[in-house]
Structure formats: structure tokens, C-alpha cells
Amino acid sequence: MLNKITEKLTRNIETAEAHCDGPCGVYDPSSARIAAEAALSMTKKILDLKAPDSSDSQAWVAFHNTMARYIAIKEEQAQVAKDELLILWTDYFKPAHLEKYPNLHDTFWKAAKLCSSVKVEVSREHADELMDAVKEIHGIFWATKDRDVAWYTAA
Amino acid sequence: MSRDLPVAGWKDQVLLILRRRTAFVVDGESMSPLLKSGDKILVDPRASIAVGDIVLAHHPYTQGSKLIKRVAEISTSGEYFLTGDNPEYSTDSRTFGKIHTADIVGKVVCKL
Numbered sequence: 001m002l003n004k005i006t007e008k009l010t011r012n013i014e015t016a017e018a019h020c021d022g023p024c025g026v027y028d029p030s031s032a033r034i035a036a037e038a039a040l041s042m043t044k045k046i047l048d049l050k051a052p053d054s055s056d057s058q059a060w061v062a063f064h065n066t067m068a069r070y071i072a073i074k075e076e077q078a079q080v081a082k083d084e085l086l087i088l089w090t091d092y093f094k095p096a097h098l099e100k101y102p103n104l105h106d107t108f109w110k111a112a113k114l115c116s117s118v119k120v121e122v123s124r125e126h127a128d129e130l131m132d133a134v135k136e137i138h139g140i141f142w143a144t145k146d147r148d149v150a151w152y153t154a155a
Numbered sequence: 156m157s158r159d160l161p162v163a164g165w166k167d168q169v170l171l172i173l174r175r176r177t178a179f180v181v182d183g184e185s186m187s188p189l190l191k192s193g194d195k196i197l198v199d200p201r202a203s204i205a206v207g208d209i210v211l212a213h214h215p216y217t218q219g220s221k222l223i224k225r226v227a228e229i230s231t232s233g234e235y236f237l238t239g240d241n242p243e244y245s246t247d248s249r250t251f252g253k254i255h256t257a258d259i260v261g262k263v264v265c266k267l
Binding site: 002003005006009010013014015016017018019094095096 | 163165168169171172177178179180181182183184185186187190192195196198211214220221222223224239242245246249250263267
């Protein structure tokens with residue numbers, strides 16, 4: 001009798017939330033690495049792209065089209081890298097991690113700044129530095145999970 | 156402080172009928188393994204709260220949302236630092252800071 005009343009009283013009850021803000025626990029710096037690597041690849045392609053020797057209009061149209069596409073992808077991927085890093089920084093990392101890695105904020109701040117540089121400039125140096133920064137974050141991230149995940153790149 | 160939570164007995168059920176307890180259903184895994192998603196719990200809004208107790212609190216930023224967490228610390232000014240038992244799957248005071256006494260709904264006294 002008592003159990004039946006309890007069951008009836010607890011049929012449509014309010015929720016007590018016991019979860020995280022994001023997709024629970026699904027964080028991985030590889031998404032930032034892929035975007036940073038794409039931005040590096042586009043930087044290289046922009047630097048290597050040769051302008052046509054002739055005054056042939058079709059050749060110039062093709063050149064400008066290719067250059068514009070490289071630039072657009074570089075801008076987009078540098079921004080994606082920045083967004084992915086900011087998610088890791090603000091959502092995954094907690095004050096306890098900062099105690100163990102006191103340069104954590106500085107590392108992320110510099111990495112985010114590098115994303116902006118790679119987006120704005122055509123700098124092989126900054127694109128390489130961004131990859132180094134993402135690699136450092138990869139190391140810290142997996143160390144916080146006590147997992148030995150080797151660094152790798154697609155290229 | 157107890158890491159355990161008793162199962163509701165007949166007294167708790169009577170108190171629920173008398174509206175001295177409020178029932179909630181847990182959603183999420185931040186209090187796992189003690190409380191899993193889908194578990195039902197009873198909250199006593201009048202119980203005194205100590206460090207180690209599990210409490211229900213209003214979310215400081217999301218209106219209408221209530222959180223279930225464990226009290227890790229109570230400051231001298233009466234603010235509560237709340238954490239999940241399963242920190243990797245928990246957004247808690249480590250992210251949103253301490254919770255004011257006024258935002259504590261009550262103590263989680265048992266599960267159904």
C-alpha cells in the first residue's frame with residue numbers, strides 16, 4: 001500500500017542534474033591538432049603557389065581562385081583550432097590541473113594568440129609554433145588522464 | 156560524513172506523503188557510482204547540512220535547473236563548495252564557484 005502511494009507520488013518528478021555542461025567527458029586535443037595542421041598545410045600551399053608567367057587571363061583567374069580558396073581554408077581552420085583550444089581550456093581543465101601545471105593558462109593563451117597570427121598572417125614560423133603549442137597541450141591533456149597517448153600528425 | 160546513502164524506509168515514505176520530503180530523479184553520472192542516472196532520491200529541505208553530505212542546489216547560472224552534488228567545504232560565511240563524486244563527469248564549484256546558502260534546496264537523505 002505504502003509502496004504503491006510512493007510509486008504514484010514519484011512518477012513525474014523533477015530532475016536533479018548530475019552531469020557536466022558539455023558532452024560528458026568527451027574531450028580530445030586531436031580536433032585542435034587537425035585544424036592547426038590544416039592551417040599549416042594551407043600556409044605552405046600559399047607560400048608555394050606560383051603566379052602565372054604570362055598575361056593569360058584564364059591563368060590569372062585560376063591563380064586568384066586557388067589563392068582565395070587557400071586563404072579561406074587557412075582562416076577557417078585557424079579559427080576552428082582556436083575554438084577547440086578554448087573549449088579544452090575553459091571546459092575540460094580545472095583548478096586542480098592548474099596546480100600541477102602552473103603554466104597552463106600561459107600555454108593556452110599563447111596557443112590562442114598563435115591561432116590568431118596564423119589566421120591573419122601567412123607565416124610558416126607561426127604555423128609551426130602553433131603545432132608545437134598544440135603538441136604541448138596534447139602532452140598535458142593526456143597526462144591529466146594518466147594515459148600515454150603518442151603525438152602524431154596526419155601529414 | 157558518509158559516502159553511502161540509505162534506502163528509503165517506511166518512515167521516509169510517510170514523510171514523502173506528508174510532503175516533508177521531495178522526490179527527484181537523478182540525470183547524469185557525476186555522482187556515480189553511488190547514484191546513477193535514473194535513480195530516485197528524497198530531499199529533506201529542513202535538514203542541517205555538513206561537509207560530506209549530498210545536497211540539491213539551484214544552478215547558479217541556469218534558471219530552473221537543480222544540481223545534485225556533495226558538499227566538499229562550507230566557508231565561515233556559509234557558502235558551499237560542491238563537487239561531484241565523479242569529477243571527470245561533473246560541472247561543479249570548480250567551475251562555477253561556491254553556492255550561497257539560499258540556493259541550497261535541501262539534503263539528499265535517501266534513495267528510493
